[in-house]
Amino acid sequence: MSFANVIPVVAVCCYLFLLLALMASRKTRLIIAFIWVLISCVLWTGGSFLMRQQAVAGIKVWYDISIFGLLMLAYSLLRFIQEFAGVKAGLFTRAWGVFLIAASIINTKTGILLAAPCFIPDETGGRFVYTITCNVAVLAVLLIAIVIHMGVVIWNMHRKDQVRSRTFLPVAVGLVALLLGHILLLLPLFEGFPVDVLSGVMFVICLYYGLYRRRLLRLDLLVSRGTIYFMAAVFSTGLFVLLLKDLEYFIRSNVVLDGGYDLLIISIAFFAVTNIIYTVMKRFIDGVFIKDTNTRAGILRTFSTSAAKSLDFAQVSSQLVQVILKSFPVRKVYVCVADKKDKYLRIVDSANPLDNRVTKLRTNSPIFTQLAQNKQGECLLMDEYRRTAAYRSMWDDEKKEFQELDVACIMLLGEGPLKSVVLLGSKERNARYTLDDITFLCSVAAIASIAVKNAQLYEKARLEARSDDLTGLLKRKYFLQMVDAKYAELSGQSLALVALNIDNFKLYNQLYGNQEGDSVLIQIANIIRGSVGENGIISRYSAKEFAILLPGYDLQSAKTLAKNIRTQIKQINAEPDANKVKKRPITVSGGICAIPYGASTTRELLNNVDMAIFQVKRSGRNAIQISTGGRIEDSLEGLEDTDTKHEIYSSYASTIHALTAAIDAKDHYTFNHSNNVAYYASELALELGMSPETAEIVREAGLLHDIGKIGIDERILNKPGPLTDEEMAQMKEHVEKSVSIISHLPSLDYVVPAVLGHHERYDGKGYPAGLKGDDIPLLGRILCVVDAFDAMLSTRPYKKGRSVEEALLCLQENSGTQFDPKLVDKFVALIQKGSISVLRPDIAS
């Protein structure tokens, strides 16, 4: 086979190869138009080649196919250009199609336009001779008209749409090559050489590149395993067709090889050559076309492995930034994480430590809403986003922030609520993110999402294990570890420790309930957190004690900070609460020590602080003591309050007496009942191990618990029959009335929680607040039990008094529902044992 014959074979193979590759792509109208161009080329070149080879079916058939292909090439090329320019096929285009098909049919039937050539053999092997008549002008005119039409389309596209016009450049080069190929054919130099076919190959390659530039095709479509196998098979077949005779001759002439195995040898050789061609081609194409893809795949593998091993968020985010920097020509990459309230995204990592990390982005910004709505892992490109409705709804400040950060692409990590995103800057020379980039980023996001989620979960679990549930501060155990670690890290530099112990916190809980106590703990933790910031490590050191480790602080700075915190804590209950109840003020006793001024080891540091607090407690609480070298400083902070503190439980007998006298004047029963309740309650409190001061508080609360009945109609108080709903509602108001009266006496405000809680039920069905279990202040629960006990023993106009046994039985029956079971058990036991005397209900204790 001559070289001139090889070229058409290669051209047809090339067309078929592209055709095969295109079949795997998404078919747009433009791609379909290109497929028709390729089919036309196959018909034209293939038909022409087979005609020259005088293949089976005869010259006429292959000639007609070739001419049909050529005419259809003109039409399909016009359609391709129109699609490229975004122009719809109009009447003219359809007319060209009809004319070309008609011309082809007429010529096939009659040969009137250009008849099939005759083969005239000669000494060079023979040649084809065409008989050209003036009728050929019809075809020429038709083709020229179509070419002019193409020119008009191209010119309009160039005039109106410069963007399309630029991407059209490779197609234009292809067209020029095609034209040139046909012109060169006329030169004697190229006689016998199929330069037109060669230009056809160049032409379709240019078209393919044009589509690639329009981002309608990917280059790696060309390198699928199937297409390479196909090409290898075609090449080896072609090779064997060319060399078969020589090979056969070689085998037969070679004595060693000849033995009737020639077919076997040729088969093995064919198989081996095909595989070699396949391997070489694959390596070559991999190297040329998918080098970047392979590099990225390698990066992805490495990232996947390392990210899977790490549970440290900072490490994962740093790896993520590096992966992006290695894979893309970008300068800016930011990893952003939502803050605790999920209100803002804050930048936690970036490509350069000098990058802006101050900007915070609203999580409810339309851009992130849009991102969250995207399909899983799909990135959001700013260029595209700018054309959406959501972009128009963005606030100007947000737009400026994204502009300042130079964000070109946003990648969501994880699913569900927005937790973390990666912002990618513009690519160098403002290149756009391609389809391949997006695909790669999706893979990165998928790997990073899992890694980030794991790291965040681990971080959360680690924090939860180290932190106190209520306040979020470090637990004692981890705090002590931190003390040792910081001591080792600072090696000789100053390290201060402040500890703050809440005064009378147990009493506070008893007075106002555990819920209120917890609220105070949270407030104090927030005050300390706000004051210390990033300068120290804070711990909930014990149930009612906070510790602050201050690296680099001396005693003076630590003292200033501690004073500041103490002042803020004192303000906690400065104002009455929502119920206008003024609660006990919160005070703290604190100790301060620092290495190297007052201690040289961490153990010493901790001990000295403990000693300082102990000293403050002994001296009357509500002060801060600085410990230096084991010696307690003289200057106690806040001792000015001490005198008043000692008298906190002083008797307000005269006030209480006045109030009880008032109730006595109105309702003698209530007066007696209150006295009895006061007695039972204080006895029970003492038996429960409470301090005499607390017992005194509960006694006073008992005396005043029904003081609100002053405001209830006597007819209701002494009504012989059952109360109506309305009367019952009025009766229930006595609790709030009691509180209202007591609240006017600031000195007695500490009894309010007990009074307020004495009609609450343990199961939460009581009134006025419907508190439940331990949320009811302990003193209130005590009053509840003893109030019911005394009431049951009393004979009233509407009921007869019960016996002690009946009353105790009733208490036990309602234990756990109405009453605190522990208190009932204790009280019943005490009554039964006689530790608490039973009083006659009609006689005051």
Add this chain to the structure above:
Amino acid sequence: MRFQDRLKTTPHEELWEEYCGFLDYTLQEFMLIQEQLLLEQIHLWSKCELGKKLSKGKVFSGIEDFRKRFPLTTYADYADVLLLKRGELLPDEPVVWIQTAWEGGKHPVKLAPYTRSMLNTFGNNVMACMMLATSTAKGKFDIAPNNTFLYGLAPLPYATGLLPRALHQEIDLRFLPPVTEAERMSFSERNRKGFRMGLQKGIDYFFALGSVATFVSQSFGDAAGKGEGGLKSLFQFSPRMAYRYLRARSHSKRENRPMVPKDVFNLRGFMVAGTDNNCYKDDLEALWGIRPVEVFAGTEPTCVGVETWARDGMYFFPDACFYEFIPESEFEKSALNPAYTPKTCLMDQVKTGEKYELVISVFKGGAFMRYRVGDIYRCLGPSKEAGGAYLPRFSYIDRTADIIDIAGFTRISENSINNVVRLSGLPICNWIACKEFTSKGKPFLHLYAELEADSLADHAVSQEILREQMSIYFRYVDKDYKYLMKIMGYDPLEITILRCGTFAACSRTGSVPRRMNPSSMQIQTLLASQQHVLPSEDGAV
């Protein structure tokens, strides 16, 4: 990057999507933009002194709360701050102050501040107007740098003067005459020179008030024949324009008709603004060969809406202002009782066929919140053919009843008519005025006047005298009025003298018509009342 640079780098589809993509928004998407940007505006506005003053220190929890607790406003609410250009009291620093007439206000002019962000949005929306004005179908627009633009609107400091400046930020266009030159010229000089230059260089885009465009287009033939496009001038023409001009001249001679612009020019885009454009669109289409696209803009609201290639109703831009609509029944109630606070509805609540008064809150640091612009629109509903499959279209009806706007050129208020009556010294004791249209659909001011009975014996008060006298004083009171006759080619004032005692007779029936723009029913009742005048009322001697 400027629009003209983006033409080289960004596919046309993407540019269309970016500027005109709002036409494809759903109502939900449209409302999302409105709500988000109003929240931004409330955020900015509630921090500034003007905001604090007008909201009386209230803090708004959201849009509903804002609409519920913040009253509707008029220019008088802002006058003390804006007329003194107290930029430091506003939500954002103004870059430019735009001026317009304050009809019936305490001062002759109103000033409106434009911030940088507002100007950016204005620029984008003006580009969208340009694209839509040149479009023949969705996505098809025809804009290129260095095209020529005949601009027939007032220069800065009027809002219309912003458009060339905003366009210049995006694309190099050759304004005819150049903007800086035009700003120094009178109205007629500008138009004359513009057309002369147009004949030399061609005209690609034309933007004017509908009335002005009609006037200058109709006088094109005369101007061209009087030497401005004469044969002597042909040497100044580009070869293309010279060929077109000669061809047009020959056609018009052959057909024995004056030369019209479409004979010479091949417009790419044609825009009109102002009121009463419906009277002129057919004429303009006949004169230029393409139907103009109507653009809706104003001093306070900026550029708020535009028609599409279908030229069949306008769509509001989602990012210029927050739009509220007062239904007809509500604005009528409000007109009768100024203390009444009319209810408003939003874009997703308007009903097809209903009339609404527009209320705007300007976005991007604008000063006006819940501001009654004084324009009435009719909702036409969505139309896929017109461009927006989901958004309601609107057609501009007119100004609110208290203002009579003739051809977008002059705005006459009750106050200005009172002034004219007072200055003219004519013995008019009662009057009503309304805008009416001629049989050819051209607008005019119709004044129904009742004269003082006692003066009739001593004064010459024929209809002609009244009209001439009042015209003189209208021209005195309103500077733009003098152009009206010139532009419209007829006297836009019509006077009907009512029998003495008509108003008294009418009031006996219990239906006294409002002075400005009463309903046709009220006018009929007034005219019919002439039959029921009591002898003691008509002053008969």
